[in-house]
Amino acid sequence: MNKISNKVIILIVMVFLVASVSFIGAAGMLLSSDMKVIVGNSMSPTINQGDIVIIEENPDSIEQDDIIIYDATWYPHPVIARVVSIKNDSNGNPLYEMKGDNNPDPYPGWVPLKEISKVVYVYPEIGHINLMIRGL
Structure with a gap:
């Protein structure tokens, strides 16, 4: 039995x-979007390693406190972060400053909207199987 x-x-x-x-x-x-498995804990406790996020590529706008993903020049993998500040460049186009919730300081540089994807939904912990398969 x-x-x-x-x-x-x-x-x-x-x-x-x-x-x-x-x-x-x-x-x-x-949602006509993409999925990403989170590797790392820079956004913990909001988003953790092994969570899957659904992202909207090419969003029309981003607001302060939105969670986004972008390709940083200073890191070899996509970075997930929260928008902490917005300013305009000399042409009036918005630039965004990011920071991980689990990090004390903002990330280097300001990022234009065209390089940002917006996190629209989080599926907690479902990506752990993917991480195990990838050996992460």
Whole structure:
């Protein structure tokens, strides 16, 4: 009887994982956006390693306190951060200063809107399987 109950538990877990992945994929397609698995804890406790975020590429606007992802010149991987300040360049275009919630200081440089994707939804902890497969 114990062998049967273990198989049932494994089957239930597998069905849950497939359903979760399907739901995330459907949500991503519905939002016409992209998904990213978070590696690192710069945004902890708001967003943690292993969370999956749905992002909107090429957003129309970004506001202070929005959470975004961008390719920083000072780091080899996409950076997730919170917008802490906004200013305009000499042509009136907005530039954004970022900081991780878990970091004491803002990141170097100001980033234009065209280089930013906006985080629109977070799926907590679902990306841990991806991180295990990648050895992270």
